[in-house]
Amino acid sequence: MRLLNKVSLITGAGKGIGKSIADAFAAEGARVLIADRDEAAAHAAAASIVARGGVAHPVICDIGSEEDVNAMIDAATSHFGTIDVLVCNAGLGFHRPLLDIELADWERILRINLTGTFLCVQRAARIMSGKGSGNIIIIGSTSGQKGAMARSAYGVSKAGVLQLARIAATELAPLGIRTNAIAPGPITTTLSNSNHTPEQRRAYLERIPMGRYGEAPEVAAAAVFLASEESSYINGHILNVDGGLNEAGLMFRPSGAPSFEPGADHSGRQVGSPTSGFVDRL
Template structure:
């Protein structure tokens, strides 16, 4: 019962990683409000988790009026108390840089970054007044490194990581800790990859498997719990070593590369 007596908002809580965080938090004694633009999804998730302390709210957190509605609902559910915000709502986007439209760019920014800013600001105002709280922003490994087709998505996630650090600096003196989780590829059961893409990913993940929603929920639980009392401004990769590995080559591939072509004593 690591979150006994706490009150948490989880955005994008209707499915995938957000729903799993809601489930995990509820199991640790936390009262949870799952917010999703798809209200039926949020209701179904709350019903499935099935403890009395889980509520649902229909809200588009990329819009100020949606965030206002979410925080009014939170006040009604939690009596004005808010201990934890999980900024998880987001949309995926792939597309070549040269083809990216302004409309898509703005849509991804609004759903992934503006949403986190609006919710974090509303939450931090409550937390500052009550003397503290925890904010966990869900970023991505796509915000840590370059790759194809991730201009809009990767920029929003890099923004999430940097906003986390700046919020940690400004809000630390008010007792609010702010950290981010950067998941690698997580199998939430809704996207399917071709076998070739799957194999190429797995070759680059040292732990040899895709992540699962409970892997991310476990990190979120730690960051929201008292055990993480001295952590703020951190971006925690939950990626099986994907980021650390970078462009991974097998040992055999490496030994076929001339290791020091500048060494004049070498004849090969």
């Protein structure tokens, strides 16, 4: 019960990482607002928490809309009286080469991932500053910290939210508000399932020292830690949850070692454990 009665507003909590964070927060005793633009997903996620004896309420909101964000903040305060924790998780993934990206797509990704996160942080922080306490967690990405192929809009949006976390940590700490960010590497969700081609998946697996994608509950565990008093002196930190991807330097696979990807090696031969070979031989 590390988050007992903490009113926690989680955006994009209808599915994926956000839903896992909502489930983990509710299991720690938080009162959870499930904010999502997908109405059915928001209601289902809230209902599943309530069915397990937790406290949850759905809010329909597109974080790219200032009007929606204001209404979401109003719904949170009218339903639960305040906001103790904000988790800015809602976002869209996008791969498009720099030379091909359309202005409309660039603006859509920046509008939701960056401007939407800014709106949520600013409006929730105004509530938190009034009571002199609060906790903000922003979900960034390893893509916001390194150069990468086809990541111009997404990578810039995620670099922007990580910088927003640092600035909020600096400006809001005197008001009693801590801000931190989580930077996941590739995590198994509907977003990565639909977004990552087999080539991208193979490239990621080759570069992750732990040799696998992460799972949404592994990101949620980091969010519980940052929302709890266990992290009481941590402010402005970017916590990578990425199997070592962001900090890894040179990696190579000894010749003849099996591929990380379960099922097949470079030549298409069937192989066993995804982590046999390279990791075992280090």
